[in-house]
Amino acid sequence: MNPQIQALEGVYEHKMDAKCRVSVPSDWRDTAGDGYLRLLQSSSYGLKVLRVVTETEYRNMLQQVDTSDLSVAKKKLMLGRLHSNCLKTLLNPQGKLAIPKAWCELPGLDANEPLMMVGRGTYLELFNLNRYKEMLTKEEEETALLDTEFGFF
Numbered sequence: 001m002n003p004q005i006q007a008l009e010g011v012y013e014h015k016m017d018a019k020c021r022v023s024v025p026s027d028w029r030d031t032a033g034d035g036y037l038r039l040l041q042s043s044s045y046g047l048k049v050l051r052v053v054t055e056t057e058y059r060n061m062l063q064q065v066d067t068s069d070l071s072v073a074k075k076k077l078m079l080g081r082l083h084s085n086c087l088k089t090l091l092n093p094q095g096k097l098a099i100p101k102a103w104c105e106l107p108g109l110d111a112n113e114p115l116m117m118v119g120r121g122t123y124l125e126l127f128n129l130n131r132y133k134e135m136l137t138k139e140e141e142e143t144a145l146l147d148t149e150f151g152f153f
Helices: 026-032 055-066 072-084 101-105 129-150
Strands: 011-015 021-023 036-044 047-054 086-090 096-098 114-119 123-128
Touching (some): 123 129
Antiparallel strands (some): 036 047, 036 086, 047 123
């Protein structure tokens, strides 16, 4: 993995407004580049999550599939699924990310309720508060085993 000059780091608690917009932390806005982002319906530790990727990260994901050892048919399947689970969106000049209401349902995001924005280096994930706590417990268990190698935590 290449180190990112402007990585998406940290965890922030925010609320979506009634129009399903959420403010992106100011130190993450430059990473969004020209303001275009992709919403990806995904999962983390078996929990539904809304992943937000930059155009650069999205192109990297496409290239990862394209350069894999999969058959042409399997590559088409993976790329088709990736395209169908993504939606292009825009980070507006005020730093707000608009999320279509229908895209809030799967990960359990609700307007005017707390949500957690989790920086993952090259992308971020949006969790409702309860799913975040559940994910964090699972992640801490898994990384505790891995940390015997690194000693970071």
